[in-house]
Amino acid sequence: HISKQYGKQKILENISLEIKSGEIFGIIGLSGSGKTTFLNTIIGFLKPETGDVLFKQSHLLDYKGDERISFRSVYEKEFELKRMFGFAAQNPSFYNKLSCEDNLDYFGSLYGLSKDIRRTNAEILLKLMGIYDFRKLDGEELSGGMQKRLDIACALIHDPHVLILDEPTSDLDPLSRQQMWDLIREIKSKGTTVLLTSHFLDELEGLCDRVAILHNKKIIRIGTPEEIKSSYSTHQEIRVETKSMDYTDLSRNLYNHARSFRIESISPEGKKLLIKSSRSEEVLHHIIHFLERRKEKLLDISVSMPLLKEVMQSLIKTEDDQCKKEKESLENK
CATH class of the missing domain: 3.30.70.600 (Ribosomal protein S10)
Structure with missing residues (x-):
């Protein structure tokens, strides 16, 4: 049950959910609803005031512990656990003055990968991302869509179990967005769990196995897109x-x-x-x-x-109306 706040302002309050291995899970909500804060908390960049983020230990390559103790906090032995995550933020984190190859080599070195493994992983990812022919170009020489692909490649260089993407298709044209969704499906097909946010809700319907609607500091609905739409109407x-x-x-x-x-x-x-x-x-x-x-x-x-976007807007309005009634009821007592 995670709660996170900055100063006196609460951003997340008593959030609890389970993300299944191998699924594409979407976090959706209005701008400013706390989606990016939630992702940064899950990956361990931010520590919540209350609650914990637990990761299944059996996914650790060197795990030889008691199977009965199956989960570990992401805030314990942070480097070891963070190797299980790859994170591509909304703003690219690669180095503009380095080539695609050199960026991947550098990020691989941060995870302690040997030179041979870095070279092998980089070649596989450059081909998977469709940027192998541009491997000698510096990051700043790539188009916006290619830069997004390079950033995701850097997040995957250490072969993480979980890939976290914050608005991976922002600022992309419709064709580039579709290519990105196809790429994410391919990443999932290789066994990677994908957690992402996006404001292109209609496009997420055919992509995500499940989605969670984040509003008013909490998860107000969770399920497959069809389950959420059916429960609404x-x-x-x-x-x-x-x-x-x-x-x-x-x-x-x-x-x-x-x-x-x-x-x-x-x-x-x-x-x-x-x-x-x-x-x-x-x-x-x-x-x-x-x-x-x-x-x-x-x-x-x-x-x-009904479209997922319409359902989300209606659920948010219902939630806001309910909160307003509860507040008025308390004020009248």
């Missing part, structure tokens, strides 16, 4: 686009059937009409038949669950 979203883009009659007709179709809301969304219902299949058939009778040309129709 059972409705699905139907988006309809017609040639005329006049949805007056269709909206009126759907409102008349709102109860039987369990329609939660009907609203415009750009050029489309958005309908939220827990009986999406019935609504879908009804819309298609209604438009056919009206000889209205249907351009597009789709069904989906």
